Amino acid sequence: MRVIVIxxxxxxxxxxxxLTQRGISVELLERNPRVGxxxxxxxxxxxxAHTNEEGPGPFQELxxxxxxxxxxxxxxxxxxxxxDLRFRKSGxxxxxxxxxxxxxxxxxxxxxxxxxxxxxxxTALEVRKLEPRVSQAARSGLFYPEVFxxxxxxxxxxxxxxxxxxxxxxxxxxxxxxxxxxxDQVVGVETAxxxxxxxxxxxxxxxxxxxxxxxxxxxxxxxxxGQMIQFQTSPSFISHVCASPRAYLVQRAAGVLIxxxxxxxxxxxxxxxxxxxxxxxxxxxxxxxxxxxLPVQKSWAGLRxxxxxxxxxxxxxxxxxxxxxxxxxxxxxxxxxxxxxxxxDWVTQAQDHPxxxxxxxxxxxxxxxxxxxS
Ligand SMILES: Cc1cc2nc3c(=O)[nH]c(=O)nc-3n(C[C@H](O)[C@H](O)[C@H](O)COP(=O)(O)OP(=O)(O)OC[C@H]3O[C@@H](n4cnc5c(N)ncnc54)[C@H](O)[C@@H]3O)c2cc1C
Numbered sequence: 001m002r003v004i005v006i007x008x009x010x011x012x013x014x015x016x017x018x019l020t021q022r023g024i025s026v027e028l029l030e031r032n033p034r035v036g037x038x039x040x041x042x043x044x045x046x047x048x049a050h051t052n053e054e055g056p057g058p059f060q061e062l063x064x065x066x067x068x069x070x071x072x073x074x075x076x077x078x079x080x081x082x083x084d085l086r087f088r089k090s091g092x093x094x095x096x097x098x099x100x101x102x103x104x105x106x107x108x109x110x111x112x113x114x115x116x117x118x119x120x121x122x123t124a125l126e127v128r129k130l131e132p133r134v135s136q137a138a139r140s141g142l143f144y145p146e147v148f149x150x151x152x153x154x155x156x157x158x159x160x161x162x163x164x165x166x167x168x169x170x171x172x173x174x175x176x177x178x179x180x181x182x183x184d185q186v187v188g189v190e191t192a193x194x195x196x197x198x199x200x201x202x203x204x205x206x207x208x209x210x211x212x213x214x215x216x217x218x219x220x221x222x223x224x225x226g227q228m229i230q231f232q233t234s235p236s237f238i239s240h241v242c243a244s245p246r247a248y249l250v251q252r253a254a255g256v257l258i259x260x261x262x263x264x265x266x267x268x269x270x271x272x273x274x275x276x277x278x279x280x281x282x283x284x285x286x287x288x289x290x291x292x293x294l295p296v297q298k299s300w301a302g303l304r305x306x307x308x309x310x311x312x313x314x315x316x317x318x319x320x321x322x323x324x325x326x327x328x329x330x331x332x333x334x335x336x337x338x339x340x341x342x343x344x345d346w347v348t349q350a351q352d353h354p355x356x357x358x359x360x361x362x363x364x365x366x367x368x369x370x371x372x373x374s
Contacts, residue, residue, distance in 0.1 A: 001025065003347055004189050004198040006176045008035030010152070011325055011332055012204035013159035014073075014340030019202075020166035022344055027198070028168055029191060031175030031208075036156030039206055039332065042228065042302025044250050044260050045155070046241055047148040047334045048092060050117045052108050058358040059311055060115060066335040067148075073337035074150060077158040080165070085154050086253055092147035092241035093127055096139045097286055101245055105142050118146045131240055133288040147241060149250055152333055176205070178212045185320040200347045202323045206305035207268070209313070209326040217318055220364050221326060222306035225264040227276040229284070231257040231294035238288065247283025249291070257294065259284040263330075265306075272301045304329050307364075314342060314359040323347065324361055 001024050005012045008030030016026045032038070049067035051060050074087040096102040105121070112119050120143045127141040128134050134141075164170060171191070180188040180195055188197035203209050207223035231237075235254040242249045250258050262276045277299055284291040307313055307327035312335065317324050325343045328335050345351040 001200070001347070002027070002198045004029060004176075004196060004201045005204055006189065006201065007204035007206055007208075007326075008032070008170065008172070009038055009204065009206050009332070010036065010040040010156055010159065010336040011206070011328060011339050012202070013156065013163055014336040015202050015204055015325060015343040016163040016168045016340075017159055017166070018340040018344035019347060020163055020168045022348055022350075024344075024347065026163070026168040027196065028163070028170050029174045029176050029189065029196075030170065030172045033172050035160055035170065035172065036153075039226075039302040039304050040156050041153045042226065042300055043152045043333050044228065044248065044258060045150040045152045045252070045333055046092065046248065046250060047150060048144060049146055050108075050112050050115070050119075050144065052094065052104075055111045056115050058355070061355065062312075062338075062359070063331060063334065066331065066338040069338040069341065070148065070334060074155075077155070077162060081158045081161045083154050083158040083161070085158060086149070086151035088149060089145075090147065090149050090240050090251075092144045092243060093122075093131060093134070094142040094144070095127065095134065095242060095244045095287060096141065097135075097137055097244055098139075102139055104245065105140065109142055117144070119144050131238055131242060133238055133290050134242060135287060135289050137286070149241060149252075150333065151252060155333065176211065178214055179319070179322065181319070186322040200321045200323065202325055202343050202347065203317075204325050204343075206326055206332075207303045209305065209324065215319070217365055219313075219317070219324065219361065220308050222265070222308065223268050223303035224306040224329060225266045225269065225301050226261040226304055227264075227272050227280060227299065227301045228258055228260045229277060229280050229299045230297045231259065231291065232297050233257045233294055237290070237294070242287050244283060244287055247280055247287060249284055249287055256297075257291075259291065268303065270301050270303055272299045276301070305332065309363070312339075312359050313361045314339065314356050315353075315361065316346065317361060318365065
């Protein structure tokens with residue numbers, strides 16, 4: 001069997017990894033000169049087992065499954081490549097600075113505990129004992145001891161090395177232009193070098209997943225910009241991920257602190273803005289005033305793959321042989337190993353995933369009047 005994977009972000013690489021592990025011939029198309037140069041390397045790499053957006057349900061279950069799948073995948077990538085992914089269980093503080101933040105924490109603590117997610121409410125004093133650089137203005141915190149973090153640039157590099165070693169052909173500078181159709185089947189992809197035929201195509205093109213406007217249905221994808229700042233510290237500024245509703249701080253490595261982020265619907269515009277960076281700086285200093293004295297090393301922005309309802313699209317398209325695996329929005333690093341696995345299950349028909357039915361693209365196609373833009 002021959003499979004084309006469109007998109008060399010972490011999701012496409014994870015799909016190529018799982019497919020080649022199962023002995024399937026894979027060609028991965030990446031339109032950029034290198035893989036992983038979009039959202040996948042822009043990300044902070046925070047890996048929680050929980051969402052803080054809503055209560056229990058299919059999305060929380062998906063996040064939990066993604067979280068459970070990650071450590072094994074990370075360990076295997078390190079074993080095969082020798083790359084230190086800086087994968088570690090750092091734990092995370094969700095901090096409250098305003099009465100409204102405290103209300104959010106109380107609500108989150110309630111349903112997270114009920115869902116079996118390890119978390120502990122701490123007073124401001126208790127937080128600062130564990131994380132002394134947190135601001136004295138913090139009112140209280142929720143501590144999540146099981147949160148991991150990973151270096152996303154290293155994750156991409158490890159995936160690339162593994163899929164190449166497993167025989168995948170990576171074609172860079174090779175944008176997929178449109179799908180090749182035979183009646184109601186996808187039989188390949190038109191590329192700059194001409195037609196490329198395959199038994200299955202997996203679309204992992206992130207916010208660009210809707211690139212083929214010639215289909216009878218729309219693949220709904222929305223770019224959601226996120227900006228980041230990297231500060232120089234010596235050696236470590238914090239030990240845990242620290243977050244509020246306005247910003248987060250992650251100690252990526254000794255000497256490297258990153259702060260994020262914005263959530264902006266600004267089209268396919270990857271520029272950083274003064275406004276965005278000022279908002280991150282202000283949120284970061286609210287968390288830990290000492291950030292204000294740290295030298296800025298660099299800043300960047302990435303386009304998260306969003307969808308009209310903010311949830312991923314995972315599953316077969318309404319065209320035979322085409323699978324969709326995109327739209328992971330703020331959780332694509334966490335969900336990559338799991339997504340790679342289910343994409344390979346669908347391709348090989350090894351396993352159905354009825355639990356993923358809520359994430360099918362049909363939710364947009366069947367009831368377009370009920371789509372909510374978040
Ligand atoms: C600032 C920021 C912070 C984040 N923090 C986290 C975090 O802490 N934890 C977490 O889990 N997630 C986080 N995310 C989200 C995460 O980065 C994304 O969900 C994830 O990287 C999506 O991966 P992807 O492979 O689907 O998309 P992408 O990384 O966008 O990859 C898609 C690839 O497809 C290629 N492509 C597009 N069109 C075509 C085409 N026609 N032909 C060929 N190739 C094509 C693109 O060039 C790109 O390389 C963050 C994102 C941002 C921006």
